[in-house]
Amino acid sequence: MSSNDQENSLNFNTDWSYSPAPESTDHVTIKDRYDLFIGGEFVAPASDKYFTSMNPATEEPLAELAEAGAEDVDRAVKAARKAYKQNWSGLAPASRGKYIYRIARILQERAREFAVVESMDGGKPIRESRDIDVPLAAAHFFYYAGWADKVDYAFPGRKTGPVGVAGQIIPWNFPLLMAAWKIAPALACGNTVVLKPAETTPLTAMLLAEVIAEAELPPGVVNIVTGAGKTGAAIVDHPDIDKIAFTGSTEVGRIIQKALAGTDTRYTLELGGKAANIIFEDAALDQAVEGIVNGIFFNQGHVCCAGSRLLVQESVADDVLGRLKDRMETLIVGDPLDKNTDIGAINSSMQLETINKYLEIGQQEGATMHQSSCALPDKGHWCRPTVFTGVAQSHRIVQEEIFGPVLAVQTFRTVDEAVAKANNTPYGLSGGVWTDKGAKIFKVSNQMRAGVVWANTFNKFDPGSPFGGYKESGVGREGGLHGLKPYLQLA
């Protein structure tokens, strides 16, 4: 059934709308200043330098964070090495598991506090931090805690052992969740950790440091150092780190891979993506539209596996776009702490600039831009949900990762054409396929060169589900049984 976008339109600007429903913040205390978490203690940085983390929705400062230099990183690595040798690697695996279970439980107890701070620091809507980020982070610790005394069963015919000290560098889009993805499997396998959160979103990592202290983990098992790229480089360059785990851009991933060339340091990289979400004419169209929305507008589009390219079969293209535009009108952009907000604040002014640059590029390239008509707050960094139509494979907005709520829409006629377009990218992190026909799902998902394929769904995550990319989207997997391997030596 085709629908015409012009005629018989729906009006979502309704007389009845939702009153503000702010999540209360009175149970949350953010300190003025956070020091480095090294050897089980909060210590000042050698340089005594601090930087400020801002609330991207209000552009107001939240707290000062210690800027870790090479000296501090070295201190953290030494603490991690000491803990590795003296405590952690030799500890009964079941006991390691119990410590990790404790972290999971305390996270669950303090869930709402973490959700509020995550939304304040990073700009993501409270609905997501409350319903997705924090519960998933806790679930991740819970999942890997159970592996601690079972890892040998995951690798038939092998004896397993820890790798040593892991240096972990995480991005700003899922600050707590990425910390959990990194720390949980590392600890379960008997490694110790030096973690660096992103400089724009360090707060929940520092709260996690409190949790780790509260769980009474042996000092030095987890060390958390804050800072920007230089701090990350100090971790990558440190000679006594056995493994680097990085999540971030392909550009930085390349630099890390290069820096580690010729060393014996192992690494896993979770990098960028430009996922295609393929909608066939026989798909459940309304659910496909939900998948498109969830694929590109989830977390403001700050998602490496975002479905940023929509490939829709020509026979239903107008219909799907009509449905999508209607759906976009119901998306609420604004205060991340409002329980009804669907799309929060863009993480930083820098990222907003990048997104705006791509909006310019898209229009210059001749694509047609459509944005929802929602109101935006006066202060803070915001971007309306955006769809580009009339784009071609050669356009930059089709090829490059924008990392914002910006969707490029292309059409196709045949299955082969859809698959060819989907794979025509250096990336290979994720993909989506929507059809009611079972055989087509298997055919297309089989041909997609991507580490995660969502069939008739999108942007789903689970601790038990391995995640990671083909090609330039990264090396190695995180999550599930397969996420253990990077943290183990097999003999």
Add this chain to the structure above:
Amino acid sequence: MSAAAERIEIPAFPDLSRVPRVDEVGIYERAARFRTRSIKKEAKMDALKMVLSMIDLTTLEGQDTPGKVRQLCAKAMRLDTSMEDLPKVAAVCVYPTMVGVAREALGDSGINVASVATGFPSGMTDLDLKLDETRRAVVAGADEIDMVISRGAFLRGEYRRVFDEIVAVKEACGDAHLKVILETGELNTLDNVKRASVLAMYAGADFIKTSTGKIQPAATMEVTLVMLQAIRDFYRETGRMVGMKPAGGISKAKLAVHYLVMLRETLGQAWMTPEWFRFGASSLANDVLMQIAKQRSGAYQSPDYFSKD
């Protein structure tokens, strides 16, 4: 409700093979999202009043008597004695034999009389009996007829028969509005719900309705969402608005408000009136009244202070 809705030229029989499929898990996820909407303060008060105005206050029991129906009508006209500025409900819904009583009791209150018909709730009678029952209810004063579709025929794939029955009942309704009950609890799949919705709308339904209330599950948000989406697609296709009535199982104000959220985000402004959206319910009104009283006084309420009819 206005006289017979404008009948734009309607295709004879819909091509059901072109009805987009429904993915169950996706529908459940979307419905769950509506439930995460937080409705507070003025938005909540406005919503509660809107819910009241959309209620088809219903009694459909074998033990119904004229006395019972008169009490219900009294309640419909004056929902609460202590609160003045409340809207009236939209209609009172009764069996055909009670239509005359209800008509008389409601007088010129502006509240419609709705009558179930066509061998409610099973629909297992011959078509001429169904038509006769419909005409009698209309003659007795029903403004709205709630018919049931032949689920057995639908499940056997006799779509044409189901379609023709609705067309015939619609004709028998004359000026009365026709609500078509799909009895979704017997249709089994959401794909069936969507197809039955399309069938009913193309056959001339003014409203589509989930359930008789006699079969479990009755109305759910998921089923209602599928039907709302079918209404939207039909409107896109034909330009004709069709109303929606979830019925059965909606007894709490909070849930009813979530239905309004779903209505708002699926069909938007035009449908947010009693003309296009109804709740078929018997005990919902009192829960809404309790919530309104709570909003006003700040104190949680007891059912003992609200009249049950």
Add this chain to the structure above:
Amino acid sequence: MANDEKIMARADSQAGAAGSAGTASKPHRLAVASESERVGVVKTYKLYVGGKFPRTESGRFYKVDDRKGEPLANICRASRKDFREAVVAARAAFSGWQNTSAFLRGQILYRIAEMLEGRKEQFVAELYSTGASRAAAKTEVEEAIDRLVYFAGWCDKYQQVFSSVNPVSSSHFNFSLMEPTGVVTIIAPEKSPLLGLVANLAPAIAGGNTVVVLASESMPTAAVSFAEVLHSSDVPGGVVNLLTGQSEELLEHFASHMDVNALVYCGTDKGQIKQLQTLACDNIKRVILRRQDRWDDDDSRNPYLIADTQEIKTTWHPIGR
């Protein structure tokens, strides 16, 4: 004696027949044939690309000596253009090989073993001619045959060992399985020119990858002959491409080519390793280092070697309620 060895090394077409050195004829170029003796036919060692045996487009060659230090053969010195063609062939063959059923891949690997078994004596002689003792050569060939049988058996099993169905908390069926990473380049071990080659090649193709191999530079003859075995074993053209040449010249291209997904480096040269790893960054190539000098123990006989050049794909689908 030296001449006899050369003949054996070159007389590949009389597979297996050249068991006894005493009955072999003299080579025509390197020794003067007496009137009564038959003039032997000497083999030209060529590249193996896309199922064909071309000479290097560069027309260049290098000499390989035998165990006594005397010239054994002229070997193609492949150029970067030959490598480029090999990658094109490997890429073209990838989708077909990836989608060849696991059962059939196993059959084909087993077929390679059968073909190699049939030419065992030739390979023993070739390995002997480039320096191995007879006993060592025999062991190496037999190990190579057995390794092929070993990985033939894994073709339809490793997926069962390494895949998983993942219990997720939402209403979805979620499973992870292995898929070949794509085009894999292999710098074969300098020593152990046949077993080392097979030990690294077999797990890569068992897993559905297509490969471009650089043979041992100093002992390439067995590798080239092995390509002939592959060619007669129903291995589709382009699945295995074999180059001979100078690693110093070709390494950077093996590592930097943007259409190569993974690189297996068998060696210990720290400078080369750093160079490869540095160049691999340009397309986030997977770099697998195999630094052992033995290829006959458990370290090179396990399914984790297949996993090295596999990607894990996780698929989600709603289950319904």
